Amino acid sequence: MKKRTQSRTFAKIPNNVKTTTVTDFRKKMKGHLHQLEIDQDILILSGAKKKYFVVLTLAQFNSMEETAHLLSTPANANHLLESIEQDKAGKAVRRGLKVRLTSDKKQKSRITN
Numbered sequence: 001m002k003k004r005t006q007s008r009t010f011a012k013i014p015n016n017v018k019t020t021t022v023t024d025f026r027k028k029m030k031g032h033l034h035q036l037e038i039d040q041d042i043l044i045l046s047g048a049k050k051k052y053f054v055v056l057t058l059a060q061f062n063s064m065e066e067t068a069h070l071l072s073t074p075a076n077a078n079h080l081l082e083s084i085e086q087d088k089a090g091k092a093v094r095r096g097l098k099v100r101l102t103s104d105k106k107q108k109s110r111i112t113n
Contacts (some may be wrong), residue, residue, distance in 0.1 A: 001061070014050070017041075017042055017043075017044055018041060018042070018043050018044070019044045019045070019046060020032065020044075020045060020046075021041070021046055021047070022045045022046070022047040022048075022053070023044065025045050025055070032055070033055075036055065036056065036057055037057055040057060040059065040060055040113055041056075041058045041060075042054060042055070042060065043055040043056070050106065
């Protein structure tokens with residue numbers, strides 16, 4: 001006989017997050033998706049049997065994935081936090097970026113500020 005594991009809720013829904021039901025989302029999908037795109041927000045859908053779903057734009061998802069990657073190691077997370085503190089303290093140094101542009105198989109470089 002298999003041991004039955006208890007279902008856990010990992011996080012509560014924050015008060016400032018938009019929510020709707022799966023049924024309402026189905027009825028008004030175009031409007032909900034349009035609003036998500038405009039607001040760059042997240043929508044949580046509540047379904048039957050306390051099942052929840054998250055709807056977000058691909059840009060929002062990619063941003064979350066990038067943040068998770070940047071914070072994935074303690075060393076990198078500490079480095080980023082130190083950099084943020086330096087910026088808040090006015091100790092940040094603005095530097096130009098060297099950008100390589102390619103068009104028609106010709107490579108050009110330029111410095112941006």
